[in-house]
Amino acid sequence: MADDFKITLQELPGAIEAILFVSGDPVHADKIADVLDCSKADVVKTLDDLMKRYEQNPWSGITIVKAEDSYVMMTKPSEKKVLERLLGPKTQAPLSQASYETLAVIAYNQPCTRAQVEQVRGVSSDSIISRLLDRGWIEEAGNLDAPGRPALFKTSRQFLTEFGIESVKDLPPMELMSYKTIRDLEDSLRKAAGGEDKQITIDSLLTEKKEGSEDQAEDTEDNSDGDN
DSSP: OOSSOOOOTTTHHHHHHHHHHHHOSOEEHHHHHHHHTSOHHHHHHHHHHHHHHHHHOTTOOEEEEEETTEEEEEEOGGGHHHHHHHHOOOOOOOOOHHHHHHHHHHHHHOSEEHHHHHHHHSSOOHHHHHHHHHHTSEEEEEEOSSTTOOEEEEEOHHHHHHTTOSOGGGSOTTGGGOSSSHHHHHHHHHHHTTTOSSOOOHHHHHHHHHHHHHHHHHHHHHHHHHHO
16 A cells, blocks of 8 residues: 555554454455555464464454455354343244255355256256355356356355355365255254354364264174174
Protein backbone atom coordinates (compact mmCIF):
# COMPACT_ATOMS: atom_id res chain seq x y z
CA MET A 1 0.00 0.00 0.00
CA ALA A 2 1.34 3.43 -0.97
CA ASP A 3 1.87 5.16 2.41
CA ASP A 4 4.45 5.35 5.19
CA PHE A 5 2.82 2.57 7.22
CA LYS A 6 5.34 0.22 8.85
CA ILE A 7 4.85 -2.75 11.12
CA THR A 8 7.42 -4.78 13.02
CA LEU A 9 7.49 -8.58 13.33
CA GLN A 10 6.62 -8.17 17.02
CA GLU A 11 3.46 -6.25 16.09
CA LEU A 12 2.43 -8.70 13.38
CA PRO A 13 0.53 -11.25 15.56
CA GLY A 14 -1.70 -8.59 17.12
CA ALA A 15 -2.34 -6.91 13.77
CA ILE A 16 -3.34 -10.20 12.13
CA GLU A 17 -5.63 -11.09 15.02
CA ALA A 18 -7.32 -7.70 14.68
CA ILE A 19 -7.85 -8.18 10.93
CA LEU A 20 -9.37 -11.65 11.36
CA PHE A 21 -11.54 -10.56 14.29
CA VAL A 22 -13.01 -7.58 12.45
CA SER A 23 -13.40 -9.39 9.11
CA GLY A 24 -15.47 -12.30 10.38
CA ASP A 25 -15.20 -14.03 7.01
CA PRO A 26 -12.07 -15.86 5.75
CA VAL A 27 -9.28 -13.51 4.65
CA HIS A 28 -6.68 -14.52 2.04
CA ALA A 29 -3.04 -14.43 3.14
CA ASP A 30 -2.23 -12.15 0.18
CA LYS A 31 -4.83 -9.65 1.39
CA ILE A 32 -3.37 -9.62 4.90
CA ALA A 33 0.12 -9.11 3.50
CA ASP A 34 -1.12 -6.24 1.35
CA VAL A 35 -2.90 -4.52 4.24
CA LEU A 36 0.12 -4.84 6.53
CA ASP A 37 2.66 -4.08 3.79
CA CYS A 38 4.77 -7.12 4.63
CA SER A 39 5.74 -10.37 2.96
CA LYS A 40 3.28 -13.23 2.57
CA ALA A 41 5.90 -15.56 4.08
CA ASP A 42 5.92 -13.52 7.31
CA VAL A 43 2.12 -13.54 7.39
CA VAL A 44 1.87 -17.31 6.89
CA LYS A 45 4.55 -18.03 9.52
CA THR A 46 2.84 -15.75 12.03
CA LEU A 47 -0.52 -17.37 11.33
CA ASP A 48 0.96 -20.84 11.80
CA ASP A 49 2.37 -19.73 15.17
CA LEU A 50 -0.99 -18.23 16.20
CA MET A 51 -2.87 -21.39 15.19
CA LYS A 52 -0.53 -23.54 17.29
CA ARG A 53 -0.83 -21.13 20.21
CA TYR A 54 -4.64 -21.22 20.17
CA GLU A 55 -4.67 -25.00 19.73
CA GLN A 56 -2.33 -25.58 22.65
CA ASN A 57 -4.19 -23.21 25.00
CA PRO A 58 -7.07 -25.13 26.62
CA TRP A 59 -8.41 -21.93 28.18
CA SER A 60 -8.87 -20.06 24.91
CA GLY A 61 -12.37 -20.00 23.45
CA ILE A 62 -11.29 -19.04 19.94
CA THR A 63 -9.17 -20.59 17.23
CA ILE A 64 -7.94 -19.80 13.72
CA VAL A 65 -8.90 -22.16 10.90
CA LYS A 66 -7.18 -22.35 7.51
CA ALA A 67 -9.16 -23.08 4.34
CA GLU A 68 -7.03 -23.19 1.21
CA ASP A 69 -4.95 -19.98 1.46
CA SER A 70 -7.43 -18.08 3.60
CA TYR A 71 -7.83 -17.84 7.36
CA VAL A 72 -10.81 -17.23 9.65
CA MET A 73 -11.15 -16.71 13.38
CA MET A 74 -13.83 -18.91 14.94
CA THR A 75 -15.08 -19.98 18.34
CA LYS A 76 -14.07 -23.44 19.49
CA PRO A 77 -16.76 -26.16 19.40
CA SER A 78 -16.23 -26.65 23.14
CA GLU A 79 -17.88 -23.25 23.75
CA LYS A 80 -21.18 -24.26 22.14
CA LYS A 81 -23.12 -24.40 25.43
CA VAL A 82 -21.89 -20.94 26.41
CA LEU A 83 -22.94 -19.46 23.07
CA GLU A 84 -26.33 -21.17 23.26
CA ARG A 85 -26.92 -19.41 26.58
CA LEU A 86 -26.08 -16.13 24.87
CA LEU A 87 -27.80 -16.58 21.52
CA GLY A 88 -30.27 -19.38 22.17
CA PRO A 89 -29.96 -22.98 20.88
CA LYS A 90 -29.27 -23.35 17.18
CA THR A 91 -31.71 -25.62 15.42
CA GLN A 92 -30.80 -26.84 11.97
CA ALA A 93 -32.64 -29.62 10.20
CA PRO A 94 -30.26 -32.50 9.40
CA LEU A 95 -29.56 -33.16 5.76
CA SER A 96 -30.96 -36.30 4.17
CA GLN A 97 -28.99 -39.31 3.00
CA ALA A 98 -29.52 -38.15 -0.58
CA SER A 99 -28.07 -34.73 0.30
CA TYR A 100 -24.87 -36.21 1.73
CA GLU A 101 -24.61 -38.51 -1.26
CA THR A 102 -24.92 -35.54 -3.62
CA LEU A 103 -22.36 -33.59 -1.58
CA ALA A 104 -19.89 -36.49 -1.84
CA VAL A 105 -20.42 -36.76 -5.61
CA ILE A 106 -19.65 -33.05 -6.04
CA ALA A 107 -16.69 -33.15 -3.63
CA TYR A 108 -15.00 -35.97 -5.53
CA ASN A 109 -15.86 -34.82 -9.05
CA GLN A 110 -15.71 -31.03 -8.85
CA PRO A 111 -16.35 -28.94 -10.71
CA CYS A 112 -19.35 -30.75 -12.16
CA THR A 113 -22.75 -29.94 -13.60
CA ARG A 114 -26.15 -30.85 -12.27
CA ALA A 115 -26.53 -33.35 -15.13
CA GLN A 116 -23.22 -35.02 -14.23
CA VAL A 117 -24.33 -35.37 -10.60
CA GLU A 118 -27.60 -36.91 -11.71
CA GLN A 119 -25.75 -39.28 -14.03
CA VAL A 120 -23.80 -40.63 -11.05
CA ARG A 121 -26.80 -40.80 -8.71
CA GLY A 122 -29.33 -41.92 -11.28
CA VAL A 123 -32.05 -39.57 -10.03
CA SER A 124 -32.96 -35.88 -10.22
CA SER A 125 -30.92 -33.68 -7.86
CA ASP A 126 -32.38 -30.22 -8.47
CA SER A 127 -33.86 -29.66 -5.01
CA ILE A 128 -30.90 -31.24 -3.23
CA ILE A 129 -28.35 -29.03 -5.01
CA SER A 130 -30.46 -25.99 -4.09
CA ARG A 131 -30.46 -27.15 -0.47
CA LEU A 132 -26.67 -27.56 -0.47
CA LEU A 133 -26.33 -24.08 -1.98
CA ASP A 134 -28.53 -22.67 0.80
CA ARG A 135 -26.44 -24.52 3.40
CA GLY A 136 -23.33 -22.90 1.94
CA TRP A 137 -21.46 -26.16 1.37
CA ILE A 138 -21.35 -25.82 -2.43
CA GLU A 139 -21.20 -22.87 -4.82
CA GLU A 140 -21.31 -22.14 -8.53
CA ALA A 141 -17.96 -22.29 -10.32
CA GLY A 142 -18.68 -20.81 -13.72
CA ASN A 143 -20.28 -22.55 -16.69
CA LEU A 144 -19.36 -25.54 -18.79
CA ASP A 145 -18.35 -24.70 -22.36
CA ALA A 146 -21.13 -26.77 -23.88
CA PRO A 147 -24.58 -26.15 -25.42
CA GLY A 148 -26.75 -24.35 -22.91
CA ARG A 149 -23.66 -23.46 -20.82
CA PRO A 150 -24.82 -25.38 -17.70
CA ALA A 151 -23.61 -24.17 -14.32
CA LEU A 152 -20.68 -25.92 -12.67
CA PHE A 153 -20.64 -26.63 -8.94
CA LYS A 154 -17.83 -27.12 -6.45
CA THR A 155 -17.49 -27.33 -2.68
CA SER A 156 -17.20 -23.98 -0.94
CA ARG A 157 -14.72 -22.49 1.49
CA GLN A 158 -17.42 -22.91 4.16
CA PHE A 159 -17.44 -26.66 3.43
CA LEU A 160 -13.67 -26.78 4.03
CA THR A 161 -13.95 -24.73 7.21
CA GLU A 162 -16.81 -26.71 8.74
CA PHE A 163 -15.24 -30.08 7.94
CA GLY A 164 -11.79 -28.98 9.11
CA ILE A 165 -10.12 -29.47 5.70
CA GLU A 166 -7.45 -27.08 4.42
CA SER A 167 -7.95 -28.05 0.76
CA VAL A 168 -10.03 -30.43 -1.34
CA LYS A 169 -6.72 -32.17 -2.03
CA ASP A 170 -6.83 -33.33 1.60
CA LEU A 171 -10.01 -35.33 1.05
CA PRO A 172 -9.14 -38.98 1.66
CA PRO A 173 -9.59 -40.81 -1.66
CA MET A 174 -13.06 -42.31 -1.63
CA GLU A 175 -12.90 -43.03 2.12
CA LEU A 176 -15.88 -40.72 2.48
CA MET A 177 -17.89 -43.11 0.32
CA SER A 178 -16.86 -46.28 2.16
CA TYR A 179 -19.77 -46.07 4.57
CA LYS A 180 -22.61 -48.50 3.95
CA THR A 181 -25.00 -45.56 3.78
CA ILE A 182 -24.54 -41.79 3.73
CA ARG A 183 -26.58 -41.75 6.96
CA ASP A 184 -23.68 -43.62 8.59
CA LEU A 185 -21.47 -40.76 7.43
CA GLU A 186 -23.76 -38.15 8.98
CA ASP A 187 -23.91 -40.03 12.29
CA SER A 188 -20.13 -40.46 12.35
CA LEU A 189 -19.56 -36.78 11.58
CA ARG A 190 -21.72 -35.68 14.47
CA LYS A 191 -20.24 -38.28 16.84
CA ALA A 192 -16.68 -37.35 15.86
CA ALA A 193 -17.46 -33.72 16.69
CA GLY A 194 -19.12 -34.57 20.00
CA GLY A 195 -22.47 -33.46 18.66
CA GLU A 196 -21.10 -30.16 17.34
CA ASP A 197 -21.92 -28.79 13.91
CA LYS A 198 -18.58 -27.13 13.14
CA GLN A 199 -14.91 -27.97 12.84
CA ILE A 200 -15.33 -31.69 12.31
CA THR A 201 -11.99 -33.13 11.29
CA ILE A 202 -11.54 -35.78 8.66
CA ASP A 203 -8.80 -37.32 10.83
CA SER A 204 -11.18 -37.85 13.75
CA LEU A 205 -13.78 -39.25 11.40
CA LEU A 206 -11.40 -41.76 9.82
CA THR A 207 -9.92 -42.73 13.21
CA GLU A 208 -13.41 -43.56 14.45
CA LYS A 209 -14.13 -45.51 11.27
CA LYS A 210 -10.89 -47.50 11.65
CA GLU A 211 -11.53 -48.26 15.32
CA GLY A 212 -15.04 -49.43 14.49
CA SER A 213 -13.68 -51.78 11.82
CA GLU A 214 -11.06 -53.17 14.23
CA ASP A 215 -13.70 -53.79 16.90
CA GLN A 216 -15.87 -55.60 14.37
CA ALA A 217 -12.91 -57.75 13.29
CA GLU A 218 -12.16 -58.66 16.92
CA ASP A 219 -15.81 -59.66 17.50
CA THR A 220 -15.71 -61.84 14.40
CA GLU A 221 -12.49 -63.51 15.59
CA ASP A 222 -13.93 -64.12 19.08
CA ASN A 223 -17.06 -65.73 17.59
CA SER A 224 -14.88 -67.90 15.37
CA ASP A 225 -12.86 -69.08 18.38
CA GLY A 226 -16.07 -69.87 20.24
CA ASP A 227 -17.31 -72.03 17.39
CA ASN A 228 -14.07 -74.02 17.47
